[in-house]
Amino acid sequence: MTWTDQTSTSNDGLRPVPVFDQDRAERAVRELLLACGEDPDRDGLRDTPARVARAYREMFGGLYTDPDEVLAKTFDESHEELVLVTDIPMYSNCEHHLLPFHGVAHVGYIPNANGKVTGLSKLARLVDLYAKRPQVQERLTSQVADALNRKLEPRGVIVVMEAEHLCMSMRGIRKPGSLTVTSAVRGLMRTSATSRAEAIELIKGRRP
Ligand SMILES: Nc1nc2c(ncn2[C@@H]2O[C@H](COP(=O)(O)OP(=O)(O)OP(=O)(O)O)[C@@H](O)[C@H]2O)c(=O)[nH]1
C-alpha cells in the first residue's frame, strides 16, 4: 500500500489494511448487537452481521483504491479557464459516530498552461473515493482538492461541500436541516479573489 494519503491502519494500529476483513466485521457486528441486549440469533437479525459487514465494505470501499489511479488518464485540451462540476451527490460517514453525512460537492479547477484536463466523471469519482472512508468533512474536502492539485498541477482548485450530518440530526444536539459548508482552495483560487469569486458565483448562481 503505497499511495501518499493512505493513513488507515488495522485495528491493532500497526499495519495498513490491504483488504476488508469480512469475518472480523461480522463478529464485531454480532458483538455490538449482544452489547445492546439484542439476540443476534433471532430470525430478523440472523443475517444482519453479514449484511452490515457487506455494507461497510461498500461504504469504506475508498480505503482500498488508489486515488491517483482515478486521475491517471488526462487529455490535452487547450482550455485554461475554469472547469466546474456542481451538485455531485455525496454520501460519507463521520468517523466520530460512524453515522452518515450527505449532501453535495462542487469541484472546480483551472487547467495549467499545457491544458492538462481530466474526464468530468473523474471529479465525481474522486469525491466518491474519499467519501467512502471514515471521514470528517474538512479532511474530505481537502483530500479532493489536494489530489487534483497533485495530479493535474492545475493553476487553481476549488472544492466546496455542503452536507447534513446525521449525528447532529437524529441524535445528540438534534438539529435536522442544519448544513455544514466546507471549502478548500489551492493555487490561483487561494491567491486571486477574482478567480475565487467567479467560481463561488457560479456555484451559488445555479440556485433559484
Ligand atoms: N469538525 C467536524 N466535526 C464533526 C464532523 N462530523 C461529526 N463531527 C463532530 O464530532 C464531534 C464529536 O464530539 P464528542 O464530544 O467527542 O462526541 P459526542 O459526545 O457524541 O458529541 P455530540 O455530538 O455533541 O453529542 C461532535 O461535535 C460532532 O458534531 C465533521 O465532519 N467535522
Ligand SMILES: [Zn+2]
Ligand atoms: Zn458524527
